[in-house]
Amino acid sequence: MTRESRRAWLTFAVALGWFFLLLWPLTGIKADGSLTFDQTLAIFWRVAAAAAVLVVFWRLKRKGSFDGAGRGLATARAALARGISVVPAWIWWILLAAGALSYPLLTNRYGQDVAVTVLVYICLGLGLNVVVGLAGLLDLGYIAFYGVGAYTYALLSVNYGLSFWLCLPLAAALAAIAGCIIGYPTLRMRGDYLAIVTLGFGEIVRIILNNWMELTNGPKGIISIPPPSIYVPELEPTLHFVPFELRKITYAYYVILGLAVFTVVAVHRLNFSRIGRAWEAIREDETAAELMGVNTFLLKLLAYAMGAVFGGLAGAFYAARYRFVNPDPFTFIESAMVLAMVVLGGLGSIPGIILGALALIALPEVFRGFELYRMLAFGGAMTVMMLVRPAGLIPAKRMGQRSEERD
Amino acid sequence: MAEPILEMQGVTAHYGRIQALKGISLKVFPGEIVTIIGANGAGKSTTLMTICGIVRATAGEVRYRGEVISSQSPDVLPARGLIQVPEGRRIFPRLTVSENLDMGAFFRKDEDGIRRDRDLVFELFPVLKERRRQPGGTLSGGEQQMLAIGRAIMGRPTVLLLDEPSLGLAPLIVQQIFRIVKSISEENKTTIVLVEQNANLALNLASRGYVLETGSVVLEDDARALLENPDIRKAYLGE
Numbered sequence: 001m002t003r004e005s006r007r008a009w010l011t012f013a014v015a016l017g018w019f020f021l022l023l024w025p026l027t028g029i030k031a032d033g034s035l036t037f038d039q040t041l042a043i044f045w046r047v048a049a050a051a052a053v054l055v056v057f058w059r060l061k062r063k064g065s066f067d068g069a070g071r072g073l074a075t076a077r078a079a080l081a082r083g084i085s086v087v088p089a090w091i092w093w094i095l096l097a098a099g100a101l102s103y104p105l106l107t108n109r110y111g112q113d114v115a116v117t118v119l120v121y122i123c124l125g126l127g128l129n130v131v132v133g134l135a136g137l138l139d140l141g142y143i144a145f146y147g148v149g150a151y152t153y154a155l156l157s158v159n160y161g162l163s164f165w166l167c168l169p170l171a172a173a174l175a176a177i178a179g180c181i182i183g184y185p186t187l188r189m190r191g192d193y194l195a196i197v198t199l200g201f202g203e204i205v206r207i208i209l210n211n212w213m214e215l216t217n218g219p220k221g222i223i224s225i226p227p228p229s230i231y232v233p234e235l236e237p238t239l240h241f242v243p244f245e246l247r248k249i250t251y252a253y254y255v256i257l258g259l260a261v262f263t264v265v266a267v268h269r270l271n272f273s274r275i276g277r278a279w280e281a282i283r284e285d286e287t288a289a290e291l292m293g294v295n296t297f298l299l300k301l302l303a304y305a306m307g308a309v310f311g312g313l314a315g316a317f318y319a320a321r322y323r324f325v326n327p328d329p330f331t332f333i334e335s336a337m338v339l340a341m342v343v344l345g346g347l348g349s350i351p352g353i354i355l356g357a358l359a360l361i362a363l364p365e366v367f368r369g370f371e372l373y374r375m376l377a378f379g380g381a382m383t384v385m386m387l388v389r390p391a392g393l394i395p396a397k398r399m400g401q402r403s404e405e406r407d
Numbered sequence: 408m409a410e411p412i413l414e415m416q417g418v419t420a421h422y423g424r425i426q427a428l429k430g431i432s433l434k435v436f437p438g439e440i441v442t443i444i445g446a447n448g449a450g451k452s453t454t455l456m457t458i459c460g461i462v463r464a465t466a467g468e469v470r471y472r473g474e475v476i477s478s479q480s481p482d483v484l485p486a487r488g489l490i491q492v493p494e495g496r497r498i499f500p501r502l503t504v505s506e507n508l509d510m511g512a513f514f515r516k517d518e519d520g521i522r523r524d525r526d527l528v529f530e531l532f533p534v535l536k537e538r539r540r541q542p543g544g545t546l547s548g549g550e551q552q553m554l555a556i557g558r559a560i561m562g563r564p565t566v567l568l569l570d571e572p573s574l575g576l577a578p579l580i581v582q583q584i585f586r587i588v589k590s591i592s593e594e595n596k597t598t599i600v601l602v603e604q605n606a607n608l609a610l611n612l613a614s615r616g617y618v619l620e621t622g623s624v625v626l627e628d629d630a631r632a633l634l635e636n637p638d639i640r641k642a643y644l645g646e
Binding site for chain 2: 291
């Protein structure tokens with residue numbers, strides 16, 4: 001046994017011991033106070049055996065036993081890449097669009113429900129990405145803008161009967177204003193301090209929503225919010241347009257799909273703009289950016305406002321979809337969830353964040369079979385992903401082309 | 408002599424309650440190279456940061472082209488030709504070399520001029536052209552210093568403030584960088600304020616020099632005279 005493999009097995013043993021210590025209190029301590037080991041051991045041996053197999057495979061790989069297979073795989077992958085590049089990019093875009101558009105026809109209500117949630121979180125993730133990924137400002141209260149957007153639509157539609165489509169830009173604008181109000185005093189701070197203050201502001205928004213009874217109806221929330229509606233032509237008796245409410249989840253899917261596409265395009269364009277580069281410079285070195293003539297305060301405020309816009313849009317959709325809002329969903333844990341998507345997917349990377357949202361919403365659904373332990377499995381999966389891919393699932397590419405493109 | 412292009416009059420600056428500058432007065436005339444030498448913590452970098460408005464002057468004033476700039480926002484100064492290469496280079500590590508250079512021209516809108524200046528920088532520092540698609544953080548120390556200077560040139564400085572360009576670099580690279588600084592001064596008539604610990608090199612390049620000690624100017628003279636001054640030779644030239 002070589003030294004290296006001894007070390008590998010030692011790590012394996014330590015990890016298993018640690019896993020047991022974590023697992024036993026969860027499964028071995030019963031509600032009546034009795035202690036058991038059966039269930040813990042049953043799970044433990046299975047995990048240990050699976051992990052041992054993985055370690056053996058890893059050791060073999062390190063020794064080069066799979067080199068032949070690896071070469072074969074590499075040629076196969078190269079061939080696949082060639083095959084993909086033969087087909088022009090626009091065909092892939094059409095296929096993707098067709099897939100996204102026909103998705104509701106191929107799935108049931110549950111599948112559509114999950115897809116809608118994923119798309120909402122894509123909007124939120126990409127919005128937060130502007131703040132955290134591009135400008136490098138850690139925002140732990142981002143969900144407040146989601147709440148502002150949701151309440152904007154809820155209040156304006158219930159009290160004044162404004163349509164969803166009119167409320168969308170209004171929700172975005174109000175969220176941006178909220179972003180400026182929060183950003184103005186906080187953006188003088190840097191790093192950890194900013195994170196703590198944003199955390200506080202996120203809570204303030206939630207507590208206001210909870211306690212301003214006259215305006216928000218407090219914890220009871222606002223009910224019977226109208227869904228988005230469109231006007232459809234009708235020929236009888238003469239040509240006229242009648243309102244048609246987009247009640248079904250299928251319609252909601254198309255609405256949020258449109259919003260998500262808008263968000264992706266907008267964030268992509270921001271990313272590659274002059275402003276996007278200035279944000280990245282601020283993230284890299286704020287003082288140096290200032291020395292280059294960047295008005296750092298204004299640009300940070302703009303990052304905050306732009307990020308809030310997408311949160312506000314998603315919020316308005318949220319209110320229209322559930323046709324009910326109360327302050328409960330706008331807690332810190334949601335901010336943390338969105339932040340986890342951004343970090344897990346890859347800071348600054350649009351495809352990464354889309355995948356991150358997919359992973360963090362879809363994974364708990366996949367683990368539903370585990371019932372009680374699904375959050376444990378979820379946390380474990382997150383830990384492993386951060387260990388294996390610390391820069392995110394799809395790390396952001398360095399966009400060196402930005403200046404080259406112009407040449 | 409002509410009017411000074413940059414002037415400090417009794418400027419003080421504080422970090423919290425600690426006074427870093429205790430009334431600095433200096434004059435820089437158009438087209439000359441002025442050096443500020445002094446030991447660690449003498450306030451050399453703070454002086455440059457105060458000129459650029461990053462550190463706020465608590466008293467006194469900074470004048471640039473006859474106008475008081477010590478109350479202005481720091482981000483308007485580069486467009487007026489006052490550009491600093493900060494200590495420790497402070498390039499943007501995860502932006503590419505090209506993007507770093509573009510940031511130097513951030514306030515400019517003339518695409519053609521920017522492209523010409525980028526070519527000029529690549530001519531001055533060919534290694535930057537080779538690495539233009541690489542993240543700035545992957546460059547060596549000397550290359551990063553070149554990038555920092557190139558980035559400043561992209562803003563077409565009238566007055567270039569250089570903070571310790573020799574910091575942590577091999578002697579050969581330092582000489583190369585000083586040669587280029589000299590050529591920038593000669594060819595573009597750029598006024599240069601050079602802060603250095605390497606007093607020998609700095610005084611050989613500059614026409615005049617200021618000596619800083621614990622936040623005050625203790626000596627000001629022609630560079631040649633300072634080089635021959637026995638006190639300076641003892642304190643800063645290691646004799």
